[in-house]
Amino acid sequence: MTNTIKFVLLLLGLSFTWVSLSGERGPVIPQGKGEVCVADTDFMRRNHMDLLVHQGDDTVIRGLREGPFSMADCVDCHVRHDDQGKPIRIDAEGEFCSTCHEYVAVSIDCFTCHAAVPDAKEPGSAHNNDHESDKNHRHRLAEQP
Amino acid sequence: MSDLAPDPVSCMDADFEHNTKANAARRRFLQRIGVMGVSALTASSLPMNVSRGGSLLAADIGSSAASDEPVSGVSSERRWGLLIDTSKCSAGCDACVRGCHEEHGIGVSGNDHTDAQWIRKIDLEDNDSGETMSLPVMCQHCETAPCVDVCPTGASFKRADGVVLVNKHTCIGCRYCMLACPYKARSYIHEPVTDQLSRAPRGKGTVESCTLCVHRIDDGQNLQPACAVACRKDAHSAIVFGDLNNPDSEISKSIREHDAKQVRADLQLNTAVRYTGL
Ligand code: SF4
Numbered sequence: 001m002t003n004t005i006k007f008v009l010l011l012l013g014l015s016f017t018w019v020s021l022s023g024e025r026g027p028v029i030p031q032g033k034g035e036v037c038v039a040d041t042d043f044m045r046r047n048h049m050d051l052l053v054h055q056g057d058d059t060v061i062r063g064l065r066e067g068p069f070s071m072a073d074c075v076d077c078h079v080r081h082d083d084q085g086k087p088i089r090i091d092a093e094g095e096f097c098s099t100c101h102e103y104v105a106v107s108i109d110c111f112t113c114h115a116a117v118p119d120a121k122e123p124g125s126a127h128n129n130d131h132e133s134d135k136n137h138r139h140r141l142a143e144q145p
Numbered sequence: 146m147s148d149l150a151p152d153p154v155s156c157m158d159a160d161f162e163h164n165t166k167a168n169a170a171r172r173r174f175l176q177r178i179g180v181m182g183v184s185a186l187t188a189s190s191l192p193m194n195v196s197r198g199g200s201l202l203a204a205d206i207g208s209s210a211a212s213d214e215p216v217s218g219v220s221s222e223r224r225w226g227l228l229i230d231t232s233k234c235s236a237g238c239d240a241c242v243r244g245c246h247e248e249h250g251i252g253v254s255g256n257d258h259t260d261a262q263w264i265r266k267i268d269l270e271d272n273d274s275g276e277t278m279s280l281p282v283m284c285q286h287c288e289t290a291p292c293v294d295v296c297p298t299g300a301s302f303k304r305a306d307g308v309v310l311v312n313k314h315t316c317i318g319c320r321y322c323m324l325a326c327p328y329k330a331r332s333y334i335h336e337p338v339t340d341q342l343s344r345a346p347r348g349k350g351t352v353e354s355c356t357l358c359v360h361r362i363d364d365g366q367n368l369q370p371a372c373a374v375a376c377r378k379d380a381h382s383a384i385v386f387g388d389l390n391n392p393d394s395e396i397s398k399s400i401r402e403h404d405a406k407q408v409r410a411d412l413q414l415n416t417a418v419r420y421t422g423l
Pocket residue numbers: 283284285286287290291292293309325326327328329330331354
């Protein structure tokens with residue numbers, strides 16, 4: 001092989017690397033509600049599964065439902081609605097959870113049991129109030145300096 | 146009445162062991178999170194609002210790691226129970242069952258063999274006297290619960306406040322607990338479930354039963370289970386909910402006054418659900 005061909009091949013290789021580095025990397029994830037998540041995005045990306053498992057134990061075993069990492073709150077903020085205003089399952093194709101999970105080929109088990117859309121509003125019911133107080137709770141956390 | 150109070154010695158041992166293990170695991174986790182939270186905060190030059198997210202996490206969780214005080218949640222100072230007055234319960238009424246289904250998003254497919262039943266209405270007739278009686282039977286929240294004894298994964302467990310639950314995160318659907326339960330209180334979920342409510346996660350391959358509406362108990366404000374509310378709405382008021390450990394609670398007083406009974410008291414399970422007029 002002549003030096004010229006080697007040089008051309010090297011150039012080609014370099015340009016491929018450059019193209020793949022400068023292109024869009026990773027999945028495009030739908031934005032959630034509000035300005036910030038309950039914690040830093042990089043931190044959530046790496047640790048949301050541990051946080052959810054921990055919150056699950058806290059809730060089921062110790063009856064602590066107020067934590068900032070509740071599944072229902074995740075769904076509330078990250079769910080999107082279709083043209084008729086109906087919520088789309090958060091694990092549906094192209095939605096918040098599945099976008100990433102499909103990209104990294106990790107199946108999600110949460111929503112065989114957990115609600116994948118927020119509860120329908122029951123006007124005047126106690127649970128609606130719960131929901132409101134959850135929101136206030138989140139705001140309180142977000143407002144901390 | 147004395148059998149209502151949990152055996153202090155065995156309870157303490159079990160609780161102590163459980164708590165120490167749980168606390169140790171919790172502490173390890175919190176320390177890890179604390180460290181991760183701080184590194185997430187310092188390692189990156191994030192915009193102001195995002196780094197506030199990081200600091201909130203470190204402050205929120207880190208501070209609870211610093212103190213060993215439990216934040217809130219379940220306490221063994223209480224033991225929740227139900228008292229059912231069979232003289233007020235009428236045959237043919239299933240308000241409590243419907244109230245329960247609605248509260249937990251339990252759909253009815255019409256297949257009696259597989260539909261979940263958290264409460265069963267039982268009609269009894271005395272063959273000799275012809276006297277009839279109707280009563281709801283749900284999980285009796287046994288103090289020494291056979292379902293908890295046999296569960297191979299620890300998924301069946303009793304909360305500190307006496308509520309017996311299935312932790313569906315660890316339930317493998319083996320159904321040993323269903324065989325062990327003398328009250329037929331548990332249901333296995335055979336079909337995929339959709340349209341769950343966020344307060345009541347439930348799904349195929351796990352076992353479930355009456356939770357005494359723990360989500361309401363934990364909420365602290367709406368302190369009546371859905372069945373009791375539905376029964377009162379239907380003008381029967383046959384179900385009273387309350388703290389069995391408090392001698393002055395309405396339920397404890399009624400239990401003493403009316404000499405309430407346990408179903409199958411001979412099994413000595415010290416159930417938290419009691420019946421008058423049995
Ligand atoms: S009634 Fe059955 S399911 Fe409920 S605690 Fe007792 S053994 Fe367990």
